[in-house]
Amino acid sequence: MSQHRPAGASGSPGVVPALPDLPxxxxxxxxxxxxxxxxxxxxxxxxxxxxxxxxxxxxxxxxxxxxxxxxxxxxxxxxxxxxxxxxxxxxxxLGLTQRRAVALVGVGNLGHALAGYAGFGTRGFRIAALFDADPGRVGEQINGLTVRHIDELPACAAQESIAIGVIATPARAAQTVADQLVAAGVTSILNFAPCVLSVPEGVDVRKVDLAIELQILSFHEHRKASLTALPDTPGAGIAAIPNRLGGGGLGSSGTQEAVGS
Structure with missing residues (x-):
């Protein structure tokens, strides 16, 4: 899921004469x-x-x-x-003719797993630095890298030429981390935190929410189950939903409040 579409740019001579503005x-x-x-x-x-x-x-x-x-x-x-x-x-x-340096912020369970994933190296990326705000995590060794305090991000981003940041923190900390990444010159962010980030123009964000993906799969499971148990009366399946939820159907406005709201 992307919050921003990358802006088109001109490429240098090479396999493709100019970088196309792709859908x-x-x-x-x-x-x-x-x-x-x-x-x-x-x-x-x-x-x-x-x-x-x-x-x-x-x-x-x-x-x-x-x-x-x-x-x-x-x-x-x-x-x-x-x-x-x-x-x-x-x-x-895709800009993979160079190995792009990536900063990973948040080395809890998910971050720890991402830091140890060997597949990034074969896809054109290297985890150049690990950061966390927890003093208990700072100094920890993960896959040959030492976890640094988040305050070291600006200096490290400049030293390692980091343009991509990965956020693997709890949702409550994600916006602050995004602000710190942007301030350090990071212009692309992969966000694993379950929240929407606010970033300036020119900063691209991709969001990975595992719970949302599971909920979408749940819909498909629900749909497949409903297709095997369709009622005999046309339209009865959808019409009966409000009654099963305890409501009386759609109101005069044609809308219905969300369950639990």
């Missing part, structure tokens, strides 16, 4: 294509058809071809896409 949905799918391409390369594949890559990435081939056309990559009829070239193109567009 947000396309940007969100490029990492999936890249993951699939790396797997294909590791399996010894030099080329891949649009159908094969789409299947590996979990999208339909028409959508994939449209996404890749934004990069100027159309493949070769009867051959498909050059895997190595496409990896190069996508990595360039």
């Amino acid at each position: 947000e949905a396309t940007v969100a799918r490029l990492p999936e294509y890249l993951r699939a391409l790396h797997h294909l390369a590791e399996s010894g594949h030099d080329t891949v058809s649009s159908e094969g890559l789409a299947s590996a990435a979990g999208v339909n081939s028409a959508k994939l071809r449209k996404d890749l056309s934004h990069l100027g990559s159309y493949g070769t009829r009867g051959v498909g896409y050059d895997v190595a070239l496409l990896v190069e193109q996508i990595e360039y567009v």
Whole structure:
């Protein structure tokens, strides 16, 4: 979930002549294509058809071809896409031609797990610094890094050229941490705290809320269960919901208060 769409920028000469202004949905799918391409390369594949890559990435081939056309990559009829070239193109567009330094703030259970995750290194990132406000955490060693006090963030961000920050703190501390990251020059934030952050123009935020994802899955489970037990009377399933909740249906305004409000 993104709070801000990244602004378009001009690229330098390279695999892609200029950095394209991509639709947000396309940007969100490029990492999936890249993951699939790396797997294909590791399996010894030099080329891949649009159908094969789409299947590996979990999208339909028409959508994939449209996404890749934004990069100027159309493949070769009867051959498909050059895997190595496409990896190069996508990595360039995603800015992964350099290993980006990341600061992680909050080394509780979630933060500790993130700090120890080896997958960041293979995806173009390195956890450069760990921070916490708890004196009991400061000085702790995690995956070769020493946890620093959050007050050291400005100096460390400048020294390590950190532009991306990860917030893994409780919700009550997240906004303060975001303010500190922005003040230290961080312009992109990945937020694991269950809250919405307020950030200045030009700062991009991605939010990862595991509870929300589970609630969405719960909806699908609920829907599948309801489809296997539909009432005989058309419309009775939805109409009966207010009565089961203790209400009398929709009011004259056509709205209904949320349960528990």
